[in-house]
Amino acid sequence: MTASILTVDDSPSVRMAIRxxxxGAGYTVTEAGDGEEGLAAANNGKFDMIxxxxxxxxxxxxxxIRELxxxxxxxxxxxxxxxxxxxxGMKEQAKAAGATGWLVKxxxxEKLTKVARKVLGR
Structure with a gap:
């Protein structure tokens, strides 16, 4: 079974690059344009990673993340x-909120797909 990933970003070009x-690595990707859309999508679907x-x-x-x-x-x-x-400091806030990891734009x-494989175990 393929993993389902929700990507949340206000930049269409970044969402496209992530998708x-x-x-390309075999994951199913759903997109949201901001945190409100992301929260709604996460609540209405089942995702293996965000x-x-x-x-x-x-x-x-x-x-x-805090709401999720x-x-x-x-x-x-x-x-x-x-x-x-x-x-x-921001990384610490993210970790305290419940973030699993951090990648910089x-x-x-290849690094994103490597992180996905590591986190998802597939």
Whole structure:
């Protein structure tokens, strides 16, 4: 069975790059344009992993993660931040909120797929 990944980013070009990288590695990818859409998608579907940006309109990635982690069914879903932020303090906030990992943009597609394989075990 193929893993299903939700990607949340306000940039259509970044979502496209993520989709190309992950679908090319055999994953099914669903896209959302901001944290509100991401939260709704996660609540209406079942995803094996979530890749999210930090800075987005309507709801940022940190808030989205906090909201997801309040729900027992989302507790074990790995969440990877993919963002331009590289501040250690922000990384600590993300970890405290429930993020599983952190990748800095611009990203190397092979690195993203390697992280997905490691986190998902497939």
């Amino acid at each position: 190309i990288a992950l679908s 890749v999210t940006d930090l800075n987005m309109p309507k709801m940022d990635g940190l808030t989205m 982690r309040k729900q027992p069914e989302q507790a074990g879903v790995p969440i990877i931040f993919l963002t331009t932020e590289s501040d250690d 611009p990203f190397v597609p």
